[in-house]
Amino acid sequence: MLIGIDVGGTYTDGVLYEGSSIVSSVKRPTDETNLKNSLLQVLDELVGSGEKDKLKRVVLSTTLVTNLLATRRGERTALLLLPGHGLPQQVYATGPDTYFLKGGVDFRGRVIEPPDKNEIRDVLKEVESLGIKRVAVAAKFANRNNEHEKLIRKIIEEEYPDISVVISSEISCKLNFPRRAVTAYFTAMTLKEWNRFADDIEQALKERDVEAEIHILKADGGTIPLSVSRKKPYETVFSGPAASTMGAVALTRDNLNSVVLDIGGTTTDISLIIGGQPLYASRGAHIEGRYTHINALAVKSIPLGGDSIVWCEWYANGDSAIRVGPHRKGAAACFGGEQPTVTDVFNYNLDLKLGKPELSKAKLEELAQKVRLSTVDLCDNIVEMVIDHLADAVEDMFKEWENEPAYKVWEIIHGRKFRLDRLIGIGAAAEAIIPLVAKKMNVDHFIHKYSPVANALGACVVRPTLAVEVHVDTENNFFTVDPGGYRKSLGKTGNFQLSDAKELAQKYLKEIGQERGMGEYINEFQFYMEEQFNVIKGWHRAGKLFDIGVQVSPGFINEYRGVDA
Amino acid sequence: MKPTGILFFPAFDWAISPTHPEREERLLYTRDQVFEEGIMDLPQIREYKPSIAGLKDIARVHFCVPDIESQITEAHLVAVGSALTIGDAVMQGEVKNGFAIIRPPGHHSMTVSHGNRGFCNINNEPIMIEYLRKKYGIKKVAIVDTDVHHGDGTQEIYYDDPDVLFISFHQDGRTLYPGSGFMDELGGPLAYGTTINVPLAPRTTDTGILYVLDNLVKPLLEEFKPDLVVNSAGQDNHYSDPLANMAFSAQGYARLNSKLAPDIAVLEGGYSVETALPYINMGIIMAMAGIDYSNLREPDYSPTRFRESSSNLEAIKKTVETQLAVFRRRGDTIAANRKKGGDFYKTHKHIFYDTEYIHEEQVVQLRLCPKCSGFRMINSSAQHPNGKFYRVFCISIPVNACEECQQQGRSYYKDMVNNGKFNFVYLQDRIKDEYKSMDMGTETERVL
Numbered sequence A: 001m002l003i004g005i006d007v008g009g010t011y012t013d014g015v016l017y018e019g020s021s022i023v024s025s026v027k028r029p030t031d032e033t034n035l036k037n038s039l040l041q042v043l044d045e046l047v048g049s050g051e052k053d054k055l056k057r058v059v060l061s062t063t064l065v066t067n068l069l070a071t072r073r074g075e076r077t078a079l080l081l082l083p084g085h086g087l088p089q090q091v092y093a094t095g096p097d098t099y100f101l102k103g104g105v106d107f108r109g110r111v112i113e114p115p116d117k118n119e120i121r122d123v124l125k126e127v128e129s130l131g132i133k134r135v136a137v138a139a140k141f142a143n144r145n146n147e148h149e150k151l152i153r154k155i156i157e158e159e160y161p162d163i164s165v166v167i168s169s170e171i172s173c174k175l176n177f178p179r180r181a182v183t184a185y186f187t188a189m190t191l192k193e194w195n196r197f198a199d200d201i202e203q204a205l206k207e208r209d210v211e212a213e214i215h216i217l218k219a220d221g222g223t224i225p226l227s228v229s230r231k232k233p234y235e236t237v238f239s240g241p242a243a244s245t246m247g248a249v250a251l252t253r254d255n256l257n258s259v260v261l262d263i264g265g266t267t268t269d270i271s272l273i274i275g276g277q278p279l280y281a282s283r284g285a286h287i288e289g290r291y292t293h294i295n296a297l298a299v300k301s302i303p304l305g306g307d308s309i310v311w312c313e314w315y316a317n318g319d320s321a322i323r324v325g326p327h328r329k330g331a332a333a334c335f336g337g338e339q340p341t342v343t344d345v346f347n348y349n350l351d352l353k354l355g356k357p358e359l360s361k362a363k364l365e366e367l368a369q370k371v372r373l374s375t376v377d378l379c380d381n382i383v384e385m386v387i388d389h390l391a392d393a394v395e396d397m398f399k400e401w402e403n404e405p406a407y408k409v410w411e412i413i414h415g416r417k418f419r420l421d422r423l424i425g426i427g428a429a430a431e432a433i434i435p436l437v438a439k440k441m442n443v444d445h446f447i448h449k450y451s452p453v454a455n456a457l458g459a460c461v462v463r464p465t466l467a468v469e470v471h472v473d474t475e476n477n478f479f480t481v482d483p484g485g486y487r488k489s490l491g492k493t494g495n496f497q498l499s500d501a502k503e504l505a506q507k508y509l510k511e512i513g514q515e516r517g518m519g520e521y522i523n524e525f526q527f528y529m530e531e532q533f534n535v536i537k538g539w540h541r542a543g544k545l546f547d548i549g550v551q552v553s554p555g556f557i558n559e560y561r562g563v564d565a
Numbered sequence B: 001m002k003p004t005g006i007l008f009f010p011a012f013d014w015a016i017s018p019t020h021p022e023r024e025e026r027l028l029y030t031r032d033q034v035f036e037e038g039i040m041d042l043p044q045i046r047e048y049k050p051s052i053a054g055l056k057d058i059a060r061v062h063f064c065v066p067d068i069e070s071q072i073t074e075a076h077l078v079a080v081g082s083a084l085t086i087g088d089a090v091m092q093g094e095v096k097n098g099f100a101i102i103r104p105p106g107h108h109s110m111t112v113s114h115g116n117r118g119f120c121n122i123n124n125e126p127i128m129i130e131y132l133r134k135k136y137g138i139k140k141v142a143i144v145d146t147d148v149h150h151g152d153g154t155q156e157i158y159y160d161d162p163d164v165l166f167i168s169f170h171q172d173g174r175t176l177y178p179g180s181g182f183m184d185e186l187g188g189p190l191a192y193g194t195t196i197n198v199p200l201a202p203r204t205t206d207t208g209i210l211y212v213l214d215n216l217v218k219p220l221l222e223e224f225k226p227d228l229v230v231n232s233a234g235q236d237n238h239y240s241d242p243l244a245n246m247a248f249s250a251q252g253y254a255r256l257n258s259k260l261a262p263d264i265a266v267l268e269g270g271y272s273v274e275t276a277l278p279y280i281n282m283g284i285i286m287a288m289a290g291i292d293y294s295n296l297r298e299p300d301y302s303p304t305r306f307r308e309s310s311s312n313l314e315a316i317k318k319t320v321e322t323q324l325a326v327f328r329r330r331g332d333t334i335a336a337n338r339k340k341g342g343d344f345y346k347t348h349k350h351i352f353y354d355t356e357y358i359h360e361e362q363v364v365q366l367r368l369c370p371k372c373s374g375f376r377m378i379n380s381s382a383q384h385p386n387g388k389f390y391r392v393f394c395i396s397i398p399v400n401a402c403e404e405c406q407q408q409g410r411s412y413y414k415d416m417v418n419n420g421k422f423n424f425v426y427l428q429d430r431i432k433d434e435y436k437s438m439d440m441g442t443e444t445e446r447v448l
Helices: A035-048 A064-070 A117-129 A147-159 A177-207 A239-252 A342-349 A357-370 A375-402 A409-413 A430-441 A451-461 A498-515 A519-523 B024-037 B055-059 B074-091 B124-136 B152-157 B206-224 B250-260 B277-289 B310-328 B330-339 B403-419
Strands: A002-007 A011-018 A021-029 A057-062 A077-082 A098-100 A111-113 A134-139 A164-167 A213-217 A223-225 A258-263 A268-274 A299-302 A308-314 A320-328 A422-426 A444-446 A466-473 A478-482 A486-488 A526-537 A540-552 B004-009 B045-048 B097-102 B141-145 B164-171 B195-200 B228-233 B264-267 B344-353 B358-367 B376-383 B389-397 B424-429 B434-439 B444-447
Touching (some): A011 A035, A011 A451, A021 A451, A035 A177, A057 A177, A057 A451, A064 A177, A147 A164, A239 A299, A299 A375, A308 A357, A342 A375, A375 A430, A409 B074, A466 A498, B004 B024, B124 B264, B152 B164, B195 B310, B250 B277, B264 B277
Parallel strands (some): A002 A057, A258 A422, A422 A444, B004 B097, B389 B424
């Protein structure tokens, strides 16, 4: 027995899965002021419908961290940056408490400028005097050598034991200093709140005698144990769209190229599935206007949903134009709202009998009279606008993917071309809208009876994921490992080959996977990056550089055998 | 404010040979630096994806012997295609300017290409410029070649085109490959003064080079009024470059690009892959995007490390003065050359391809047209590394050719095909945008 719960902005959805079917599903409005209660309410209903001691795993997807960051309710955090030379330092300032420190490292991990301990102590004194208890430290090229970050952490731990510190190299070793700095900053900011939430959840499950494993859904469409998430709250952002996308994959289970449209109240989330695998965002999750190193699925959100209002814009010369959205003003008219919405239009046009259809009709007639159209013509126009808008957004999405930069001859010559097979509709409004968009685009569409709770199903049945990257420099005799930021000596460098580098990456994947309780899934890895360069000095080879990436990509747990139609 | 377009194509899977300076690793540290800085995430930058050029784009500039396919690799098509992509982005107003950080380079490739010269097979900038001229109707273009080596290929391609101003400053040809780019190379008889060379003594510093920029390049551009300014952005004037002997810095390159304000920059040479390229490329991107670059410098840089000698600065001042005067009296010189009369102006050339040890012999004839700047015919022969000897005849009708020159050029093509002395006869008709090659062995004609 498995449970998946997705606490979304509007609704909290949950499913209970057993054998090969969804035994029960629950949809309840989310109480934004108390996410924990919304979650537990749904959990109780689901647990009540099954046998508690047969429950093996519970996966939660929550907007807690996303909301903390969006509403800036995270803890006050100082960001200590060591940007060295390059862009103007101010470009990297993040939040009100950014401090710049001396210290520089280059791309080969060589120290260019040592840090200044007096300067560090002065800054820490100021941080303490401001009552700040959280510090994030980030240095340019700390992914190649993190000794400066570690020095600062050591000083803080020794001299300010009540200040807690996060260093960027332990968060990520990917290139891109500002993304690493922002991710470290967000981590420090949300650590305490997230741990409080994790405590509450553990406590609540204990009270309910639930002994199942608890996992958290990540933005990349995989899970991590709740205990591991305590150090990595950032991994939980944007898990909602990941849940929907993985739900769509779970319902289709084939190798086609699809676009997933999750039509919600205010927005439609669009994601891509290429050959059965969800697409990652190439620049990482985008939070509060900043790119991060959080591995996330590529999801494009457009301001068009079932509750988007339909209205008329008047110009000074007396002309008018019909508009759809982008605003939402409460529920659809058929559910007692003040203004006609996209839902009302489809309700009227397709006779869906949602809520009180006569209210849809009344509000639309009112608008039709204003613009001197028949209600039928008005609705036809709006349907067409909605369809066009969605079809354009879908095309933009895969054009963007096709146009992503590439750096090898092979990749360009064998260019990307996305042949769209199918649209997958998720969310309550999908059934009315998706078939029309598919028809317009001349592709198939797929809507399942469980489409409205696909997000919860996605959370329920996905497997753990893990990506490990190793950078090896044989000339300087070191390697680094991400995640974790380890930097170690290679030992023998004499005849180090690509196969040795791959073996090293695999070894760390297994080690880290074991720490994270990934069990058998760790064996389902694949290499996604294999770079090898000769370092030439004069006309001779002085060493080699390798960058290897290995991962367990998003997929499903062995217990998942599809859903009965 | 519009962003700056960046196209980064390091060709991580292409090299001339494993330890050759033009190898996979060349832009690796530039990648590390540029990506670590996070500059691509800034709103001032828009990154573009490389694309693939068509054979016709290459035929618009080059006569590849025996055909285009045998002179290029896929990497060349992507490097050229990338330059075209940046050109389009600038011309269509998506970006205010653009920098194509691409390899393989091209500025030593001449009109006729029998093989690789100075690491180059085909010439990225002229291919881009002719593409933009055809597509957007641009007339006047200025190319400023800031590579330490003389841009002899680009110079040769535009030697007889008065609408393209080619300015190259470089380490003196008596001390460095390719051994040309002297002050008396000033353009053909009908395009005199729009080829300007500034040979510089080894160890010239930021001061010397920026003097040339302020006192020669800027005034030339102001007077020439080009529709498009292209920087052929070699990076080997740097003090750490292993193949040359100059003393230019990353700050110097950034300031040069601020002053020059090119519409498009295209990477050429530069082989100090670890200690210069990452910083110079950052500097050029920042300068083009209008980002403050005062915090940028190489790890071993010190502002007092290099001082320009007063004698060198005096020599540079003289060069600048001379070349400015040559440029300003170009109208009179061309008029005088036209008056001399004669049908064709004939020159003999020997061209050495250092990478592949090819010796090419050329007889070039320029029609001394009373109305336009004439059309060119090149009679070229060379033995290729595979032992085959090629004798080819090439006719090039430029975009600005008059009716008479167009007709003559086209009829010469027929005559030479009938003549039968050549292995291949080529016609480059930029007016019709049609490129013919006749294989006399098989008697098959190919039209692009």
